[in-house]
Amino acid sequence: MIKVGIMGGTFDPIHYGHLLAAETARETCGLDEVWFIPSFIPPLKDNEPGAEGHERLEMVYRAIDFQPYFRALDIELERGGTSYTIDTAEALVEHHPERSFSFIIGSDRINDLPGWHRVAELAELVSFIGVERPGAPIEKSKLPAALSDRLQIAEMPLIGLSSTDIRKRRAEGKSIRFMVPEKVYSFIQRNGLYES
Numbered sequence: 001m002i003k004v005g006i007m008g009g010t011f012d013p014i015h016y017g018h019l020l021a022a023e024t025a026r027e028t029c030g031l032d033e034v035w036f037i038p039s040f041i042p043p044l045k046d047n048e049p050g051a052e053g054h055e056r057l058e059m060v061y062r063a064i065d066f067q068p069y070f071r072a073l074d075i076e077l078e079r080g081g082t083s084y085t086i087d088t089a090e091a092l093v094e095h096h097p098e099r100s101f102s103f104i105i106g107s108d109r110i111n112d113l114p115g116w117h118r119v120a121e122l123a124e125l126v127s128f129i130g131v132e133r134p135g136a137p138i139e140k141s142k143l144p145a146a147l148s149d150r151l152q153i154a155e156m157p158l159i160g161l162s163s164t165d166i167r168k169r170r171a172e173g174k175s176i177r178f179m180v181p182e183k184v185y186s187f188i189q190r191n192g193l194y195e196s
């Protein structure tokens with residue numbers, strides 16, 4: 001079986017926290033590949049979107065350029081509607097029977113995992129790799145056994161970056177350089193993304 005990590009997110013924009021989470025999961029769990037999947041409409045978020053789907057996808061492509069084991073998929077953008085992970089997992093498992101899938105997930109999302117759409121079925125199709133984010137300690141013991149049994153923790157240095165903060169900094173005219181890869185930075189600058 002080829003082991004694939006799924007890095008799902010809004011990526012509005014993608015930043016070094018996402019990339020380090022993917023790389024840490026890859027190394028810790030011996031993944032062969034990590035697939036980045038930008039969501040169309042993220043299920044549990046109510047903040048205003050910043051960039052269009054095609055722009056978020058383009059930034060992901062730019063961020064993972066030249067990394068042989070990273071790929072980007074437009075499956076959720078193409079599907080449209082609310083991007084439930086179970087729908088994505090069902091499609092991936094059906095189309096890639098030679099691969100096993102683990103969903104990489106930050107600790108802020110781990111804590112709301114029990115509320116995900118059809119999560120019991122999701123946990124049968126994929127396992128989870130958790131990475132910690134500042135301010136959101138991983139509380140594995142608070143998860144139901146069906147989920148915690150499927151969750152492996154990958155230790156990474158805490159990275160206090162968030163897309164929300166990056167958008168806010170742009171709106172305030174502050175620098176976001178070195179928070180995102182240079183090619184993402186130049187795309188944001190050139191297209192005037194996240195300006196107030």
Ligand SMILES: Nc1ncnc2c1ncn2[C@@H]1O[C@H](COP(=O)(O)OP(=O)(O)OP(=O)(O)O)[C@@H](O)[C@H]1O
Binds near residue numbers: 011018021132
């Ligand atoms: N700094 C980080 N360290 C570890 N994981 C992260 C980090 N930032 C995001 N993630 C994880 O990456 C996935 C996708 O995150 P997402 O695209 O929503 O980024 P975000 O920075 O949380 O965005 P926003 O601030 O807009 O909510 C989630 O599982 C999230 O927990």
Ligand SMILES: O=C(O)c1ccc[n+]([C@@H]2O[C@H](COP(=O)([O-])O)[C@@H](O)[C@H]2O)c1
Binds near residue numbers: 009010011044115116
């Ligand atoms: O399927 C769900 O119910 C669900 C609920 C919350 C988040 N997710 C997925 O988790 C990933 C990270 O979510 P977010 O909101 O931090 O971008 C992204 O791929 C979402 O589609 C999925």
